[in-house]
Amino acid sequence: MNYKNFVIKISSERNYLAFLLLIGGESKRFGEDKGLFKIKDKQLIEYQIDVLKEFKYDIFLVAHSRHQIQEYINNINYKDITGFIIDELNEFFKQDIRSPMLGLYSSFKELRKHSYQKGFAISCDMPFIQLKVIEFLINKSFNYDCCIPIWKNKYIEPLFAIYPIKKGFYSARENLSKKKYKLTNLIKPNWKVNYISIEKTIKNFDQKLLTFININKKKDLEKISLDLKRKNKEKK
Numbered sequence: 001m002n003y004k005n006f007v008i009k010i011s012s013e014r015n016y017l018a019f020l021l022l023i024g025g026e027s028k029r030f031g032e033d034k035g036l037f038k039i040k041d042k043q044l045i046e047y048q049i050d051v052l053k054e055f056k057y058d059i060f061l062v063a064h065s066r067h068q069i070q071e072y073i074n075n076i077n078y079k080d081i082t083g084f085i086i087d088e089l090n091e092f093f094k095q096d097i098r099s100p101m102l103g104l105y106s107s108f109k110e111l112r113k114h115s116y117q118k119g120f121a122i123s124c125d126m127p128f129i130q131l132k133v134i135e136f137l138i139n140k141s142f143n144y145d146c147c148i149p150i151w152k153n154k155y156i157e158p159l160f161a162i163y164p165i166k167k168g169f170y171s172a173r174e175n176l177s178k179k180k181y182k183l184t185n186l187i188k189p190n191w192k193v194n195y196i197s198i199e200k201t202i203k204n205f206d207q208k209l210l211t212f213i214n215i216n217k218k219k220d221l222e223k224i225s226l227d228l229k230r231k232n233k234e235k236k
Helices: 044-052 066-075 100-113 131-139 165-177 220-235
Strands: 017-022 058-063 083-086 118-123 146-150 160-164 193-197
Touching (some): 017 044, 058 100, 083 100, 100 165, 118 131, 131 146, 160 165
Parallel strands (some): 017 058, 058 083
Antiparallel strands (some): 146 160
């Protein structure tokens, strides 16, 4: 299928939340598009989609270009994807930047048009996201602007977090205009944030914390392969 013929199937009944899979990173250390890298019999992104499709919420892939979108259409099973969102460069951005802040800004801008309330941002290099963890975070996002996992050393996971679409749009736009790309800047002091302890709470749903394993270099794949084998044994 050609990118231009891809129809966005937005559901008016699902607009509390949408999943935002961020695939537009440069992958400098990895050397190629992480989301399309094949592990065993599937591309990395397909492991995530297989989990997310179990929910009733829409799934968007956030890309840096039309060319990247076409590559995904050519290489993955896209039947469970609601649509693609392209990083938007406008009057704020005089150069081609590749930043999660831009991906979130572009996502919030697009989803705001369709009255979505929250966006669950997920980096494409986390192949072991766990259904129970995602379900728990969604349930804990009600009555809060933001829901973010946090480690005991106070490090947060901004690329596995739930953000408010409208407030997130204005905050991301402001940060981009000031060339502030660090995702912690996205969270405003007046936001009501539910920080969820990874060690004390999330570990109850994901004992080995597989959700937070990410791939930065190809040598990480050795560990990934071992984890996949272990995960398959646990299912049997």
